[in-house]
Amino acid sequence: QKEVEQNSGPLSVPEGAIASLNCTYSDRGSQSFFWYRQYSGKSPELIMSIYSNGDKEDGRFTAQLNKASQYVSLLIRDSQPSDSATYLCAVNWDAGGTSYGKLTFGQGTILTVHP
Amino acid sequence: DVKVTQSSRYLVKRTGEKVFLECVQDMDHENMFWYRQDPGLGLRLIYFSYDVKMKEKGDIPEGYSVSREKKERFSLILESASTNQTSMYLCASSRQGYGYTFGSGTRLTVV
Numbered sequence: 001q002k003e004v005e006q007n008s009g010p011l012s013v014p015e016g017a018i019a020s021l022n023c024t025y026s027d028r029g030s031q032s033f034f035w036y037r038q039y040s041g042k043s044p045e046l047i048m049s050i051y052s053n054g055d056k057e058d059g060r061f062t063a064q065l066n067k068a069s070q071y072v073s074l075l076i077r078d079s080q081p082s083d084s085a086t087y088l089c090a091v092n093w094d095a096g097g098t099s100y101g102k103l104t105f106g107q108g109t110i111l112t113v114h115p
Numbered sequence: 116d117v118k119v120t121q122s123s124r125y126l127v128k129r130t131g132e133k134v135f136l137e138c139v140q141d142m143d144h145e146n147m148f149w150y151r152q153d154p155g156l157g158l159r160l161i162y163f164s165y166d167v168k169m170k171e172k173g174d175i176p177e178g179y180s181v182s183r184e185k186k187e188r189f190s191l192i193l194e195s196a197s198t199n200q201t202s203m204y205l206c207a208s209s210r211q212g213y214g215y216t217f218g219s220g221t222r223l224t225v226v
Binding site: 031032034036042043044045046049088090092100101102103105106107108 | 145146148157158160163165171205209210211212213214215216217218219220
């Protein structure tokens with residue numbers, strides 16, 4: 001059973017701080033990693049994807065991947081109240097092309113950014 | 116702007132009814148998925164499809180069926196709706212190796 005675990009949260013940070021969201025996965029064959037943001041009552045929205053070890057930055061967001069440790073994280077710099085949402089980590093493994101792009105999701109971490 | 120469109124945002128159905136949830140994508144994606152999302156249970160995969168007329172069961176297929184007659188359309192069917200199928204239903208599509216694009220979701224209530 002392929003599993004994705006996220007830090008349980010909820011996570012509360014003050015406005016302007018760095019929010020750090022963590023995710024571990026069980027399958028060493030995992031190929032692609034994604035972070036989704038989901039506002040209450042809305043559907044998940046893709047905010048970051050990462051495919052190779054290291055950091056990937058996009059505006060205030062940085063995704064970090066360490067395949068040896070089976071660990072992926074999302075850093076949100078200069079957190080804003082509008083960042084308050086549930087963040088979902090998702091992982092795809094491509095077993096010879098038979099996964100059909102199917103993602104395994106973590107349970108999500110609720111982030112609250114307070115003014 | 117690429118889109119995944121779900122036909123209904125809110126739906127109320129009676130127990131025992133046959134329910135159709137429709138999903139259309141305009142991105143020419145091969146893969147399409149149906150999930151349900153419930154508080155405390157996260158996203159659970161019901162069915163997915165990797166090509167026209169091809170389908171695979173997900174983690175919780177019981178009580179559901181699907182249809183994919185055209186590449187852009189993936190339908191979820193609740194054969195006989197029950198109250199425990201009250202949930203948020205999310206459709207998604209993707210190209211192999213890339214993340215999903217989700218539809219806006221259908222909140223189904225079965226009474």
